[in-house]
């Protein structure tokens with residue numbers, strides 16, 4: 001024997017596991033065993049890996065730990081010389097249930113899977129030795145286990161702890177919960193199969209756990225298996241036919257529940273004990289039982305009838321005494337009628353059933369639930385959140401929680417994670433979020449190059465530099481250039497190019513402009529040097545949108561009163577004013593408080609971006625279930641968190657996302673994506689989110705619609721002969737634009753308010769009904785503004801070069817002027833208005849239907865008539881210029 005072989009032989013001989021083996025056998029093991037060194041901190045294997053070796057520690061020490069879905073690590077044991085690691089996965093054929101990492105420099109010997117199996121086959125008593133090791137291992141991990149002598153018992157106990165379940169307790173004292181607890185007691189006392197039904201997120205497994213704990217089997221194993229996530233024995237590939245996939249799923253589910261004999265599958269040579277055997281004399285919970293393949297449903301029904309089954313590939317009948325609990329979120333009776341669920345199994349299960357009430361039916365419990373989750377996640381994230389503000393509680397109370405308790409838990413967990421105060425505010429309670437991917441959307445990040453642009457550290461810096469240069473040029477030309485409007489290109493650059501392109505960009509790129517906006521970029525760069533970093537005060541967060549409204553009205557009035565689009569210096573002063581306000585706000589508050597709460601252009605951008613054909617969203621399945629950092633919101637060492645107080649997880653609308661790309665750079669899970677979608681589709685699906693919004697911000701958003709329409713009427717009205725008459729009557733240049741703006745805006749508000757009452761015949765505040773109708777009119781409002789701005793672009797922007805010629809006294813440039821004909825422009829405007837009207841009709845129908853909970857009995861004529869009247873009004877006003 002050489003030295004190394006000798007060392008291994010002597011070492012194996014000194015271990016309690018192998019000491020009793022004959023020398024010949026030990027020599028064979030020493031020959032195949034390989035020595036392996038592990039530096040401190042190095043990982044031997046990870047949870048979820050395929051088990052391919054057994055390890056015996058020769059020197060050093062390792063840590064055995066599990067990581068939960070939330071990323072929380074639980075140390076199960078520390079193992080030293082002589083201990084074995086990794087036998088569980090080899091015995092059961094399952095994936096590694098824990099990770100192992102060296103805590104100091106260690107050496108171990110590894111015995112490969114095949115050698116291990118041969119060892120067990122040649123030395124049957126070794127199986128018993130390993131079972132004892134497993135039992136001891138679990139005991140050390142402080143997991144409750146009964147000492148057992150058979151392999152089944154040890155495995156059963158071990159697997160019953162695979163999920164470290166919190167104490168089962170239904171939170172709340174509402175009548176529904178009291179009744180549910182009573183039913184649970186009754187059902188627990190009768191040892192029959194039981195069906196637990198309830199909407200998605202209604203804590204099915206918690207109820208199952210309670211039934212088990214109150215039953216006479218409470219000292220026995222409880223095994224909870226989600227039929228929707230049973231892993232396939234071999235990974236399926238995309239190219240596989242659906243029949244192949246479903247067969248693979250069928251044998252995987254069969255093997256997991258009933259087990260399989262050794263060597264029946266080429267890819268799984270060892271015998272597998274199914275969950276039914278593992279749960280013998282205990283309780284087996286099959287979550288989402290409707291996700292079982294049909295053949296399995298029938299096999300399960302047969303088992304429930306007789307109590308016997310066969311392992312896959314086996315000929316020995318096996319008897320298992322198991323209490324079966326099955327859960328489902330769908331209507332199984334209907335599934336049986338439609339042939340999607342086995343009738344026999346349904347009858348076996350539904351003999352005894354428990355129905356869990358949805359959260360909206362027990363809102364009385366919301367306060368207790370919120371408190372419970374805050375405590376839970378305070379501990380997890382080491383925060384000291386004490387509760388929620390009354391506004392946030394109102395928000396929670398007014399929402400219907402379609403995702404039930406699990407949705408509430410996810411919302412509170414996220415709130416606690418991102419909160420920096422003692423109380424959670426409405427801004428930290430992101431609710432009403434439903435995954436939006438899939439139907440009618442195409443993820444543009446499928447084009448890798450496109451995604452790489454947003455991931456690049458140069459984005460959006462390079463583009464910002466370009467816009468800042470443009471902005472500086474406009475400012476200087478306006479301030480220092482000639483004040484004759486026909487000889488200063490600052491006016492054309494601002495009013496005929498910048499503004500129209502900005503409005504057009506809302507359709508194709510949502511609020512992308514704000515991501516590269518020179519005003520925000522300059523403010524941000526200056527504030528980088530000096531910033532007091534106060535949190536935005538709550539009045540600003542609550543009523544910011546009204547500042548947006550007032551600011552926008554002020555700009556429109558100023559523009560009209562000073563004839564700003566003919567005044568280069570006034571134009572520059574306006575831009576300078578907005579820049580100064582952005583810088584001052586940035587000096588005081590963290591992030592982009594100006595853009596989020598105050599900027600008048602931002603208010604308009606928020607409203608119009610909802611009509612866009614693109615959207616930026618997080619994959620909510622990932623955000624809700626796999627993320628514990630929320631780095632998109634809080635930021636990382638290299639990239640700041642969302643400047644707009646959002647996160648990809650909170651986006652259900654384009655309103656506040658400026659596509660700055662920060663969250664794409666910060667998110668490790670690659671959750672954010674940019675989708676192509678039908679225009680304005682979020683407005684039709686937005687009711688839930690709007691319902692959840694605080695009333696003040698809901699009203700603020702809706703008020704933008706009459707203001708935007710009113711401001712457009714006021715601007716177009718100025719071109720009509722009657723305007724001069726009014727000016728003469730009022731005898732002032734400054735007051736007339738204000739009067740027309742206020743009158744038209746109030747008139748539109750009145751029309752939409754009355755329309756809301758007429759169209760939405762459902763009890764509720766009339767102002768709320770106005771909100772919903774106004775929302776539906778955003779596409780037509782946007783179409784009006786776009787048509788107005790495009791006329792400027794097409795009729796005026798072509799004069800850029802001749803104007804430049806005049807500005808620099810270079811007459812030869814005069815001939816390079818171009819201009820569309822008014823008739824062409826008008827034709828285009830008609831098409832735009834028509835398009836806006838159609839989208840408004842589609843969206844409006846859906847929005848109102850959503851509002852009245854899917855009933856389509858509302859008088860559609862009201863909507864149609866309003867759309868018709870508004871469209872005709874637009875066309876009459878635009879015809880003045882044709």
Ligand code: SF4
Nearest residue numbers: 514517520595599602
């Ligand atoms: S909100 Fe206003 S200042 Fe901020 S980026 Fe948008 S346009 Fe610029």
Ligand code: SF4
Nearest residue numbers: 623627631632648667
């Ligand atoms: S976007 Fe990324 S960082 Fe943000 S919540 Fe989702 S997974 Fe977490």
Ligand code: SF4
Nearest residue numbers: 642657658660661663
């Ligand atoms: S959600 Fe993401 S892309 Fe949108 S503004 Fe916030 S950080 Fe930027």
